[in-house]
Amino acid sequence: MEIGAIVYSTQQGLGILAKQFFDHGLITRVLIKPHPHYKEMNWYPDNVKFSKSQCSQFFDGLDTLLVLENPFFPSIMAEVRQRGIKVVLVPMYEFSPPQFTDFADLVICPSLLDLQYFKERSVFLPIPVNVKWRQRTCAIDFVCNAGHGGAKDRNGVPELIEAMQYIKSPAKLLLRAQNDDSKERLVDQWPVLSKKNYPGRCSNITLYEGVEDYDKLWEFGDVFVFPEKFNGLSLPLQEACAAGMLVMAGNRFPMNTWLRNEPLIPVKYYREDALAVRFKSAVYSVKAIADTIDFWYGKDITEYSLYGKEWAEKHSWEVLKPKWLEYLCN
Secondary structure, three states: OOEEEEEOOOOOHHHHHHHHHHHOOOOOEEEEOOOOOOOOOOOOOOOOEEOHHHHHHHHOOOOEEEEEOOOOOHHHHHHHHHOOOEEEEEOOOOOOOHHHHHHOOEEEEOOHHHHHHOOOOEEEOOOOEOOOOOOOOEOOEEEEEEEOOOHHHOOOHHHHHHHHHHOOOOOEEEEEEOOOOOOOOHHHHOHHHOOOOOOOOOOOEEEEEOOOOHHHOOOOOOEEEEOOOOOOOOHHHHHHHHOOOEEEEEOOOOHHHOOOOOOOEOOOEEEEEEOOOEEEEEEOOHHHHHHHHHHHOOOEOHHHHHHHHHHHHHOEHHHHHHHHHHHHHO
């Protein structure tokens, strides 16, 4: 069974997702889409990666094309259909216009929110996780893996940084941020971290700029803070939960359907926003973020850590890979 995908080979959400699918055998060949900003990683052997100029060779013998969020090269979809190659779309509702279903034989929705947007020829099937679990016992060290910040600051990093100025407990935050040569430094993107203010007003934030080894991302910390504004699938939240951390996300759908609700940050209200589609974006009170961190600082989180282990076992590659293969092969 030959399953192909058009992918980014970069250290960001879609790039990591595609690599995980390849590493676990759900993708057998890739067509690399150059990213306009991020460095391309040499993750794939030459015998399975192709460029756009090699499309015909990429399609030869292909049974299924797996589309992760975006086909990137819409012009090639006509040839895909002409060759009789089946197309499976894994949408991210905010970036995948509904018309993408016009070329999809099946839509695998990785979240219940995606399932609300894609109702035709669709099934719900979570993305598997595979990170090392560690028992956490007390909420002392708080972590936010901000990455590049997300479209429209969807990860809630500016609000989290501001909230840390109002913390009353001894809580400290490790903020990991990926910088890129083609962009301004993140301390300029988030002015509160500028030399003028840091570490004066933000002495309880440690800023790490760079790319941390993936296997080390979840070794440190007890609490993962991530007040997301929108999104259905969130790999960082899944991985933090599976690693045994207390997950402090926003109390919004669909995260509150699978995360423990007690540590979730209340949503102040929702506002209308748009990317590929119109959607509702959560707005959080900075005080609510600070109060939630203060409330949980020093608390016993043993049972929440154990919940993460149980959740991870049910969403492991060993459990979910056969279900993915069933849909991709049939």
